Amino acid sequence: MLLGPQSSRTNCLPKLASRSTSSENGHVHLLNDAARGIRGERVPVWFMRQAGRSLPEYRKLRENTNMLDACLTPELAAEITMQPVRRHGVDGAVFFSDIVIPLKIAGIDVDIKPGVGPVFGRPVQSAADITELTSHTLEDSPEIREAIGICVQELDVPVLGFGGAPFTLAAYMVEGRPSRDHLGARALMHADPASWDRLMTWAADITGRFLEIQIEAGASVVQLFDSWAGSLSVADYESKVLPYSKLALERATVPTIHFGTGTSLFLEQMASCADVLGVDYRMPLDEVARRVPGKPLQGNIDPALLAAPWSVLEEHIDAVLAAGRAAPSHILNLGHGVPPTTDPDVLTRIVSYVKQTL
Amino acid sequence: MLLGPQSSRTNCLPKLASRSTSSENGHVHLLNDAARGIRGERVPVWFMRQAGRSLPEYRKLRENTNMLDACLTPELAAEITMQPVRRHGVDGAVFFSDIVIPLKIAGIDVDIKPGVGPVFGRPVQSAADITELTSHTLEDSPEIREAIGICVQELDVPVLGFGGAPFTLAAYMVEGRPSRDHLGARALMHADPASWDRLMTWAADITGRFLEIQIEAGASVVQLFDSWAGSLSVADYESKVLPYSKLALERATVPTIHFGTGTSLFLEQMASCADVLGVDYRMPLDEVARRVPGKPLQGNIDPALLAAPWSVLEEHIDAVLAAGRAAPSHILNLGHGVPPTTDPDVLTRIVSYVKQTL
Numbered sequence: 131m132l133l134g135p136q137s138s139r140t141n142c143l144p145k146l147a148s149r150s151t152s153s154e155n156g157h158v159h160l161l162n163d164a165a166r167g168i169r170g171e172r173v174p175v176w177f178m179r180q181a182g183r184s185l186p187e188y189r190k191l192r193e194n195t196n197m198l199d200a201c202l203t204p205e206l207a208a209e210i211t212m213q214p215v216r217r218h219g220v221d222g223a224v225f226f227s228d229i230v231i232p233l234k235i236a237g238i239d240v241d242i243k244p245g246v247g248p249v250f251g252r253p254v255q256s257a258a259d260i261t262e263l264t265s266h267t268l269e270d271s272p273e274i275r276e277a278i279g280i281c282v283q284e285l286d287v288p289v290l291g292f293g294g295a296p297f298t299l300a301a302y303m304v305e306g307r308p309s310r311d312h313l314g315a316r317a318l319m320h321a322d323p324a325s326w327d328r329l330m331t332w333a334a335d336i337t338g339r340f341l342e343i344q345i346e347a348g349a350s351v352v353q354l355f356d357s358w359a360g361s362l363s364v365a366d367y368e369s370k371v372l373p374y375s376k377l378a379l380e381r382a383t384v385p386t387i388h389f390g391t392g393t394s395l396f397l398e399q400m401a402s403c404a405d406v407l408g409v410d411y412r413m414p415l416d417e418v419a420r421r422v423p424g425k426p427l428q429g430n431i432d433p434a435l436l437a438a439p440w441s442v443l444e445e446h447i448d449a450v451l452a453a454g455r456a457a458p459s460h461i462l463n464l465g466h467g468v469p470p471t472t473d474p475d476v477l478t479r480i481v482s483y484v485k486q487t488l
Numbered sequence: 489m490l491l492g493p494q495s496s497r498t499n500c501l502p503k504l505a506s507r508s509t510s511s512e513n514g515h516v517h518l519l520n521d522a523a524r525g526i527r528g529e530r531v532p533v534w535f536m537r538q539a540g541r542s543l544p545e546y547r548k549l550r551e552n553t554n555m556l557d558a559c560l561t562p563e564l565a566a567e568i569t570m571q572p573v574r575r576h577g578v579d580g581a582v583f584f585s586d587i588v589i590p591l592k593i594a595g596i597d598v599d600i601k602p603g604v605g606p607v608f609g610r611p612v613q614s615a616a617d618i619t620e621l622t623s624h625t626l627e628d629s630p631e632i633r634e635a636i637g638i639c640v641q642e643l644d645v646p647v648l649g650f651g652g653a654p655f656t657l658a659a660y661m662v663e664g665r666p667s668r669d670h671l672g673a674r675a676l677m678h679a680d681p682a683s684w685d686r687l688m689t690w691a692a693d694i695t696g697r698f699l700e701i702q703i704e705a706g707a708s709v710v711q712l713f714d715s716w717a718g719s720l721s722v723a724d725y726e727s728k729v730l731p732y733s734k735l736a737l738e739r740a741t742v743p744t745i746h747f748g749t750g751t752s753l754f755l756e757q758m759a760s761c762a763d764v765l766g767v768d769y770r771m772p773l774d775e776v777a778r779r780v781p782g783k784p785l786q787g788n789i790d791p792a793l794l795a796a797p798w799s800v801l802e803e804h805i806d807a808v809l810a811a812g813r814a815a816p817s818h819i820l821n822l823g824h825g826v827p828p829t830t831d832p833d834v835l836t837r838i839v840s841y842v843k844q845t846l
Contacts, residue, residue, distance in 0.1 A: 313827055316792035320800045360718075360750060363770045363790060392718060392750050395770055412721045412753055432721060434674035442678045469671055 161222040161288050164459040165351045165385035165406050167426045173451060173460050174221035175484045176290070177477055178389075179467030180214035181226040184474050187213050197242040198234055201227045202273045208280035215285055218478045219485070222290050222351065223281055225344060227274070229294025229355060230302065232340035235274075236266040238303075246307065253306030255314070257325045263303070264332040268339045275347040282348035291344030295356035295390075296333035296374040303329070312361045319370040330374040338381035345384050353387040353408065354379055356400070360392025367396045376403040387428055391466055401425045411465025414449070419456035427457040430465035431480070436472050440479065447480060451487065519580040519646050522817040523709045523743035523764050525784045531809060531818050532579035533842045534648070535835055536747075537825030538572035539584040542832050545571050555600040556592055559585045560631045566638035573643055576836045577843070580648050580709065581639055583702060585632070587652025587713060588660065590698035593632075594624040596661075604665065611664030613672070615683045621661070622690040626697045633705040640706035649702030653714035653748075654691035654732040661687070670719045677728040688732040696739035703742050711745040711766065712737055714758070718750025725754045734761040745786055749824055759783045769823025772807070777814035785815040788823035789838070794830050798837065805838060809845065 160174035182188055188210055192200055200206050210226040230240050230248045239251030254263050281289045301312040319326040341352045379386050388400045389408025401407040401422040409418050409429035418427060431450055435443045454460030462484055518532035540546055546568055550558055558564050568584040588598050588606045597609030612621050639647045659670040677684040699710045737744050746758050747766025759765040759780040767776050767787035789808055793801045812818030820842055
């Protein structure tokens, strides 16, 4: 009976299958069902950016490895993906990667600078730059396939794949780095609509292919992140951005989640091209449900409240769960990514709390 | 006849009074009238951040002077305030200052780091910090009075005063510097509501006093900027932020403008405590007018389009002007501050264009 040693490994490398035999796959499909609009015995829960900076075991693993190298080392990416599942007991394992990984694999000169974000060697600022850019394609990625394969084999919860929405990728590529207002990209879409179309069609293709590879490797839900869409006007979103997000999402053969922040002006449009609408923390889910009736919702605990006393956070979670009942199904999540300074025990406690709240 | 030399000084230091005699104060009150809901012979125009980084004459003046020192040197602040009026012929001179200036005058340890923004020597993170902070008060500022006095005397367009909304000030002070999600401030409002109330009441008092001083010195319209309010949920904005913005705005005895970015979820609330609602570029003005009927509106040329070809920008300006007709009165402005990289000639051309569009 190796219970002792195995138990002592609970926080490092146990096989999850051995931990959850009591539930006998009982919650394995909660997340996939909810993504299809089916309400199960309880609300499933996972956290955007659950794999990563908030976990000490992640910081230790990443000590001597650059971010993009970590994403492209299958065992490492798989291990980081699985860490929060083991620690928190979440209902889904979002693949540890980065939205610029498909660009990197396609040979674009991009790196992630700590404390800054993605930085491109050659920002895309002219029609010629776009011609050069679009000569790069993403054929396949054995690294991604292998990493996801490990997770699918080791975990008894679904693996979520993801990709960056074309606008968010384009905003980074045009500016060459993170920016606040994405003026360059937002100017280009009007100053040179033909170039914009080429850039966005290419971005939709590459991120769509990234989703496909993850799905082929076993991801059973995928999420498209449009992190910067909140900088857009409604008119620009509709005519210059949404069609390309659709192109990318159409490639997915599993349920899709579409998420942005500060996008309350065009939730209906975002919901129109995915199975689930991911909602940030700015609007209560019942109000969102009134705007997109019949749509499964994901969200929307305010990450700021992770630093508040538990009683305050608990009351907030109750309100989120209650509001989520207005949707046909609800996947509990934060309304934005886990802040790096989050106490991981708070996330674990949220999962336990939700599992008690049948 | 000194026409020659005088004309050659047009771009440096002419008295505007001498330039606009032909209109004999004809447009002097356009902005003040529009702020009171009175539609004049044409739409008045000014630009948020018109005084500052986009102007070469500003960059030259600032070469050897730190930002906050420039704000507190009356002749310099006045000169910088007047530069865009001379160059562009805008209908209002927004006072060159910074939202942290009242804090600086009150003795708070704050500086503006180039490329970063306001940085505080001692971030406000505990009840004790708030007690220390609130021991600082803003009594008066001869520097502000003198600078505005010069502008009022020299210009024949109204001077606009301004201040930062309490939440935006609090977000800076709690984080100690600019941040993306203002998690610290947004956690504090829930974790320690009593401290939040003290902090926000103090911030409302100091920024309200800053508005008062500017008004007493001759500012005839004031604008409250809530730059970071877009990070808030509707519920938090209503209960934890709006009451304090009201407190600050109530101190003004001239027409008030209330502006935020990404605040479409609570435009009605923002409009409720000011004479004019400043609108960012994300929503057309006619839609905003339907939500806040009878409210004068300011806005909302997309700053990204300043970098587009003139034909594209002109079409956009036409659309903004047309949509603005849905409001009782309209002050044309950008939907955010002038980007530092803006070609100043584009701003001048916008003003000329609007002046032709009677």
